[in-house]
Amino acid sequence: MFKRAKDSAVKARTQQLTGRIRDLEHRLARLVKCHFPQLLIPVGMGPDSAVTLLITMGDNPERLGSEASFAALCGVSPIEHSSGRHHYRRLNRGGDRQANAALHRIVQTRPRYDPRTRGYYRRRIKEGKTRREIVRCLKRYAAREVFNLVRPASAGSPA
Structure with missing residues (x-):
């Protein structure tokens, strides 16, 4: 009876928390649609990923001088790790791990729904690239x- x-x-608490999560x-989806609707246009980008990347960018996106600095902040900038004749690049293991996970979700979704990404993936496989190398490039893109x-x-908005 006690069980x-x-x-x-x-069960009641789970339902209550599920309702709060929804x-x-x-x-969050309404806020993104209101302030940055253009972020919901790319394939694979949902409100959760958009909010995570906006949080990483911060209140002052102008402080990021280039897309390379944003990529480094997200931990998707390439780092050389070569040995002898082999030249490799790997992803930066630093940066915001939540932003990196958001980019990873986007990259994992795109091959299923975006024909351009599927074509890119096939082309890079034919070039001899590994799946890991392709994901690294797609995260940077x-x-x-x-x-x-x-x-x-953000450039036109008042400070």
Whole structure:
């Protein structure tokens, strides 16, 4: 009898928290649509990823001088790690891990829904690139796209 009461209390609390999560997700989506609707246009970019990247960019996106600085801030800037005749690049392991995870979600979604990304992926595979190298490049492209979408909108806004 006690177990059933406990299970129903847990179920009620889970439903309550799920409702709060959905409410917060809807509020975040409305805020993104209101202030940066252009971030919801790219394939694979949802409100969660957009908010995470906006938080990483901060209140003053003008402090980021280039898309390369934003990529470094997100931890998707390439770093050389070569040995002998082999020249490799890997992703920067520093930076904001949440932003990196948001870019990773975008990159994992795009091949399923974006024909340009599928074509890019196939072309790079034929060139002999590994899946890891392709994801690294796609993350950098996604960071560049986000930077260019946010930066023009913030340049005209009053300080």
